[in-house]
Amino acid sequence: MKNRTLIYSVVLLLGIFLFSCKEEGKYHSISDKIEGESKPYHGILTSEELLADTELIEITEGEHTFLIPERKGQIKSFACIECHSKPVSQMMGKDAPKAHWNIKLNHANSDAMNCATCHNGEEMNQLNTLTGKNIDFNLSYKLCAQCHSSQFEDWKGGAHGKKVAGWAPPRASNTCVNCHNPHSPSFEKRWPVQFNTKTAIERNEGLGH
Incomplete structure (x- = not known):
């Protein structure tokens, strides 16, 4: 039984090896291909x-x-x-110019x-x-x-x-x-950005529930 299990394991590993070589050409794995074909960046990263x-x-x-x-x-x-x-x-006083009242x-x-x-x-x-x-x-x-x-x-x-x-x-x-607004630093509540889901009208209608 042990010998049969060992044979199955060897055959399976051999099949995986042959399949990966066939699919990836000269590479045995995706990581090997990335490493082999990657081109180092020689420029300067700057903002x-x-x-x-x-x-x-x-x-x-x-x-x-x-x-x-x-x-x-x-x-x-x-x-x-x-x-x-x-x-x-x-x-300060009633005759003083009024500013920043907003x-x-x-x-x-x-x-x-x-x-x-x-x-x-x-x-x-x-x-x-x-x-x-x-x-x-x-x-x-x-x-x-x-x-x-x-x-x-x-x-x-x-x-x-x-x-x-x-x-x-x-x-x-x-x-x-x-x-942040220093006078009112908390952010207003807002809906998260959604893609291909409910429309703004549907979301507003949902606020009443």
């Missing part, structure tokens, strides 16, 4: 061309040095001192956060930490890191957030405010 039109600054956080988008040039109302020529406390703070409990938690009322071109230290608008992620420390550690290591262009070097990562 520099994709980043050419983006204003970037270099930062170093711990052992990580990488690029992030310049922020102040993207803020329409910057520099703030063009309007905030004196402290906010002196500008902004609603939906970030943390009102007992824990207000505008002055992040904005420096004495120097409006700067943000400020919980301990009162100035932070440049380009480095606003440092404010977020005070409370969202685990996300910050993941971000600076490259695990959290999106890249500005591709994954090829140089590394250029979006910051918190490139994805």
Whole structure:
């Protein structure tokens, strides 16, 4: 019985060997064919061309040095001192020009956060930490890191957030405010992208059930 099993095994292995050689030509497996016909890439993998039109600054956080988008040039109302020529406390009143009324703070409990938690009322071109230290608008992620420390550690290591262009070097990562509205950082609920399934009308009808 053992001899018969051994013979069957040998015949089976021989058949597999002959079949693979016949199907793959000179290769005995798919992996052999991939290895044999693959052509090594001798070019340079880089995202520099994709980043050419983006204003970037270099930062170093711990052992990580990488690029992030310049922020102040993207803020329409910057520099703030063009309007905030004196402290906010002196500008308040019924006759004061009203601006930023479209902004609603939906970030943390009102007992824990207000505008002055992040904005420096004495120097409006700067943000400020919980301990009162100035932070440049380009480095606003440092404010977020005070409370969202685990996300910050993941971000600076490259695990959290999106890249500005591709994954090829140089590394250029979006910051918190490139994805999240700092005044209302939670994303709105939305349907996941679906292919060849229910239409938008059918999904909307399903909301009532």
